[in-house]
Amino acid sequence: MPLLDVAEVSVQFGGIRALTDFSFTVDEGQICALIGPNGAGKTTFFNVVSRIYDPTSGAITFDGENLLDHAPHEISRLGLYRTFQNLALWPGMTVLQNVMVGGHSRSKQNFLTATLRIGTGREEKRLTEEAMAALEEVDLADHAHFQAAGLPYGTLKRIELARALIGEPRLLMLDEPASGLTHSEVDELxxxxxxxxxxxxxxMLLVEHHMAMVMKMSEKIVVLNFGQKIAEGDPDTVRNDPKVIEAYLGSST
Amino acid sequence: MSARWTIVQGSPQHRIYRWVGWGSFVAAVLLIPLIVADVAVINIGSNSYKFTMSQLTLATSWAVAVLGVQVIVGYTGQLTLGNSFFAGVGAYLTAILVADYHWSYVSTLVVVLPITFLLGMAIGLPALRIRGLYLALVTISIAALLPSFAKLDTISIPFTGKTISELTNGSNGKDIKSISKIKSPDWIPWDGIAGFFQGIPVVGKFFGEGGLSARQEDTLYKYLIMLAIAVIAFWLVRNLLNSRVGRALQAIRDNETSAAVSGVDLALYKTLAFGVSAALAGVAGTMYAIDIGFVNSDDFGLFLAVNFVVGLVVGGVINMWGAVVGGLAIVLIPSMARSTQSVPLVKQSWLQGPVGPFVQGVLLILLTFVLPGGIVYGIRRLRARFVQVVPPELAAKGEMEEPPEDYIPLMEEPPPELSESVPD
Known part of the structure; x- marks a missing residue:
């Protein structure tokens, strides 16, 4: 059974069809890339999975659960984490605190227990350690106590990654992780x-424009154009698909 | 940059540094009332400023109220101006229970807390749909409501058989101090304490001479009660804000979309934050009733609502010391502005007559320019020039590179690249 099963999802904003009968699957352990020209509907699809947008029709199943039954804040509890194309960090908090919020679904303090300090000490310690470990993995441990506002773009992107990692995601959705990075940074990423x-x-489900990275990393590539799937398969198949070449380069006629 | 004193977090120096800081704060809080006793006069130039104990007691209650505004505006990012309503409800509940039902002052908190909390949650419900200026508009109309609400004589309250205006004594205001006066218990040796400090060489003369009058003793006792309530309130809120919940609230303030994606239940957290904020305003109302002993609905109108926000902005938006400073500021700034009769470089004739509000206005405008983010940020920036506290993992690297400027919500929009806004 695939981990993520997308079945005929359509999204319509007023008269604009952002996605039309979009179907594909991601298997457990796979790195799947979602590519397509600007405006193809890739980020729209991410926002549908995050439950920020409601699809007009269709179904999305994650590990047997119907995702559309869940509110946005319940998605992370299922093990689904994402990063954002244009970054969505919290500038008023430190880097460490930003990452700790990523562990929200996996911690329990509430308004009452936190106020009265019932069991908060242990949980705070665990969260801090996990957040530091996540920052270590993206090589940002020495930035932990800086305020997120004002840090360089590449650093912020890695903070987002750490914020997703602390949640122990089963499916990690990355929205253009390489955008705005330099050549060497892309390779490192x-x-x-x-x-x-x-x-x-x-x-992993990856939306990316950086083709070298996509071709190197992915095991499966899904190509969207004007909200419709035009190709699907391993990198070699997709690379040589005439419809994909047309979508990216334009037709010769 | 001059040489700075670097303190490693958790080191013995850090402990001493913190003890000295807290120690001087505690000493100030406990000793200033003994020094002021009744009235202290400080002369600056040809202006003489009077500081009274009643200002200090009122400031403790408004500090708690500003803290409530801080929770919802500063930390959760919901621009609400309605907290004077809950302060009014708290003050009236205390006044009615003390005057008509002979409860003790402090025990009325058992009723004030849950009622203002639930009211706050109810009034927070619109915030799930609207935000920014629209939310401010909705909440400020609630603030504007209280004075006339307290005078209603058509609605009767269940269990009491009285109408609202009968309970609140309508436009005459509810007098409690003539019914139940706070008296200092005999076991507190005020004279001994005063005598001890008066006996200290050099500084002893600041503590006045001779014993304290019964009225002074009662005032000091009242101050201690209010201080205890305020300290407990601040401690509980500090626990809340330094936790998973506090971080989630800040995440809601900075970017709702990514907060939700990370698992924060926006509706639940927002309504509960409104509840907490309102409950703090309610406690402040109770403290006001303890302090003044008289509750008049006109004192809980729009002006107070605006004053709470002024306190927040002048004190500091996301630092709890900002609430302390803010509480003091909304009491002291108006009175000091009134007493200002001469300003250097300003013609004497301009300052004749009631120029207090004008001076206050100019002062507030200047403050927002000179100290954006509030007095506490100014102090922190100044302190950072001399002392820096670094976490141990950074200590090995020596001087920390210049940390980024403090982020002040409400003052600047987050840089565009930090926020991805998704339409609803």
Missing amino acids: AELLVKLRTRHNLT
Whole structure:
């Protein structure tokens, strides 16, 4: 059974069809890339899985659970974490605190227990240690106590990654992790992602424009154009698909 | 940059540093009332400023109220102006229970806390749909409501058989101090304490001479009660804010979408934060009733609602010391502005007559420019020039590179690249 099963998902905003009958699956342990020109509907699809948008029709199943039955804040409890294309960190908090919020679904303090300090000490200690470990993995442990506001772009991207990692995701969805990075940073990132995947047994769904990285990392590629799937398969199949070439380069006629 | 004193977190120096800091704060809080006793006059130039004990007691209650605004505006990012309503409800509940049902002052908190908490949650419900200026508008109309609400004589309250205006004594205001006065118990040796400090050489003269009058003793006792309530409130809120919940609230403030994606239940956390904020306002209302002994609905109108926010902005938006400073500021700034009769470089004739509000306005405008983020941020920035506290893992690297400027919510929008906004 695939880990993520997307069946005929359509999204419509007013008169615009952002996604049309979009279906594909991601198997456990796979690195799957979702590519396509700008405006193809990739980020829209991420936001549907995060339950930020409601699909007009279709079904999404994650590990046998119907995702559409869940509220946005329940998705992370199922093991689904994501990063954002344009970053969505919390500038008012320190790097460490940002990452600790990533562990929200896996901790229990509430308004009453936190106020009265019932069992908070142990949980705070565990969260801090886990957050430091996650920061260590993305090589940012020495930035832990800086405020997130004002740090460089590449650093912020790695903080987002650490924030997702602390949740022990089963499916990690990365929305353009390489955008805005320099050439060498992209190579480092690809290496890091492959390492993290084996270490944490991750399944990854990747939206990315950086083709070299996509071709090197992915085991499966799904191509979207104008909200419709035009190709699917391993990197070699997709690379040579005439429809994909047309979508990216335009037709010769 | 001049040489800074670097302290490693958790080292013995850090412990001493913290003990000295806290020690001087505790000493100030406990000794200043003994020094002020009744009225202290400080002359600056040809202006003479009076500081009274009643200002200090009122400031403790408003500090708790500003703390409540801080929880919801500073930490959760919901611009609400309605907290004076809950302060009014708290003050009236205390006044009614003490005057009509002969409860003791402090025990009324058992009723005030849950009622204001639930009311706050109810009024927080609109915040699930609206935000920003619209939320401010909705909540400020609630604040505007209280003075007329307290005078209603058409609605009767269940269990009491009285109408609202009968319970609140309508526009005459509810007098409690003539019914139940707070008296200092005999076992507190005030004269001995005063005598001890008066006996200290050099500084002894600041503590006045001779024993304290019965009225002074009662005031000091009242101050201690209010201080205890405030300290407990601040401690509990500190626990809340330094936890998973506090971080989740800040995440909601900075970016709701990613907070939800990380598992924060926005609706639940927002409504509970409104509840906490309102309960703190309610406690402040109770403290006000203890302090003044008289509750008049007109004192809980729009002006107080705005004052709470002024206290927050002047004190500091996301630092709990900001609430302490803010509470003091909303009591002291108006009175000091009134007493200012001469300002250097300003013609004497301009300052004749009631110029207090004008001076206050100019002062507030200047403050937001000179100290954006509040007085506490100014002090922290100043302190950072001389002392830096670094976590142990950074200590090995020596001087920390200049940390990024403090982020002040409400003052600046987050840099665009930090936030991805997704329409609802």
